[in-house]
Amino acid sequence: MRSNQIRRIELKEYETRRFPKGEISEELGMMIWQNYASQISIDEPSFKNGDQWCLTPNGWAGHIPLTPEFEISLLPKVDIKNLFGMLEYAYWVNSKSLKFLDGLTDCDSLEDFYETLAKFLALRVLDRGRKGFFRSYQPRKDRIPYVRGRFDVRKSCQKPWVVKPECSYEEHTSDVEDNQILAWTLRRILQSGACTERSLSQVRRAYQSLQGLATPIPFDPQDCISRFYNRLNEDYQPMHALCRFFLEQSGPSHRIGDRTMIPFMVDMARLYELFVAEWLKANIPPDYLVRPHEEVVICRGGRVRFNIDLVVYDRDSQKALFVLDTKYKAPDHPGNSDISQVVTYATTKDCDEAVLIYPKLLNMDIRIGKIRVRSLAFSLDCDLEEAGRIFLEDLFSGEDL
Structure with missing residues (x-):
């Protein structure tokens, strides 16, 4: 406690x-x-x-x-309800069968939100544990007291004094990545210090249910996405989506005596970027295609490369129509470095429209050569869906200068 x-x-x-x-x-x-x-x-x-x-x-x-x-x-500066909406779009809008708990957005603080999600994950892990954790065949190679699988005759002849034969075989085990990700995430949650007795008992029980079955080895947030699911493990997808959230928000750990302490922190600039990308992918008209984090290599050997936040394409012609760069800050006017960056991005994509996206409207609309450079707002101060609608209208409206 x-x-x-x-x-x-x-x-x-x-x-x-x-x-x-x-x-x-x-x-x-x-x-x-x-x-x-x-x-x-x-x-x-x-x-x-x-x-x-x-x-x-x-x-x-x-x-x-x-x-x-x-x-x-x-x-956060952002209203807590809108913060939850951003998190939902950024992490779970594409996760099958993952619905927010009733009343989740009524949490009073980010810590309450974190704790509620931790309990949600723990209950899903416990439910899967009652059904039996996912198992699969994993290749193993070891010296065992009996022949199993493929017996390495050559190595045994080279060392006849070694009694145990070296065998290559497959083992049906639950110590697989699907379960290891759950175990590692639950361990990080327990070390965070953010949970109270309201959720701590469920998180501990969920972690203990995996002990001896899955090794809690370190995983990165990217390990939680683009995984293969089938009818035997499809219910792991929403759990891994939650794991990605917890692992991305776990800050650097530090040790006090024999206790490791892991904070829970949200990088608001990163969250804003993820939110805008996922909102656009979910709401842009079907004639267009949104590609986030598109990498462009400029010279041989890849020594000069750019990672563009968002590129909007015409779906039929595959022509880049807009290059967009999100900026989670509220200056009085776009900085020279922001303008130079987005113009460079547009040049690499042979695109005539470069757009800087801020949480507030800065009213910039200029031309640099053939490239039109604008600043648009995706506001976080009002209803997110309404702010997104206004942003889309502004993006596609207006005649070229």
Whole structure:
């Protein structure tokens, strides 16, 4: 059970908060700087800041259990309901048979949301465990006290004093990737410190149900997608979709004594990019095709290459109509570097329309050579479906300059 004596500080995305020198120890300040410099900008007390600690989250939201007694909550700028909507599109819109729990978007915080999903995953794992975890034949090669499968005669003749023969065989086992991904994810959730007794017992039971059956070896989020499913393991697809979410939001781990602590953090810029891509794929008219993360190699040997956020094609002609780049920030006007980047992308695709997508409208519509460069808004301040409809109308409307 989590202690009631835990001290929590709350930081809002991109907003600097100041703390008196005595409120944060040098040890805690050093821990933040060493482990979370990418997520939180921290300035130690000095005459320049009034002898105060200055902490600024760099576009992240979530929960950091810094020590068993001290944790940091990173609050998003986005309304919590819209944040959940973004997560649903980014991770689960294409997952078969995965429906959000009733009332999930009524959670009061991102931590509650995380815990509810953790319980949801645990219950699905327990249900699969009652039916029997997926098993398949895996190749094995070992010295065993009896002949099984293919017997390596040559090696046995070379070492006749070795009694156990070396055999190559297939073993019907549950220690396969499908189950290992579940075991590794549940282990990471247990180490996060984000779960309370409301869900902890189910997560522990789910993890224990896999112990001895599947090895919790490390997996990357990409290992959870583009997997092969059949009638024997098709119910693993939604579970792996959840695993991808948890693994992508697990920040860098650190150790306090004998305890490993793993935070839960959402990279808001990455989430915005995923959300816009999946929303467009789901809602763009059928005459068009959306391809996210299209890589373009410029010179021999691949020394110069670009990864374009989104390219919209005419489905019949396969001509690139729009090159789009998402930017999760709210400047007063598009920066020169953003403009240069998207123009370069459009040039590589021989495309006349380059679009920068921001969470707010910046009203830019210019020409650079033959390329029209615009900034459009996919707002996160209103209903996401309505914001998407307005974005699509703006993308396809207007005459070329």
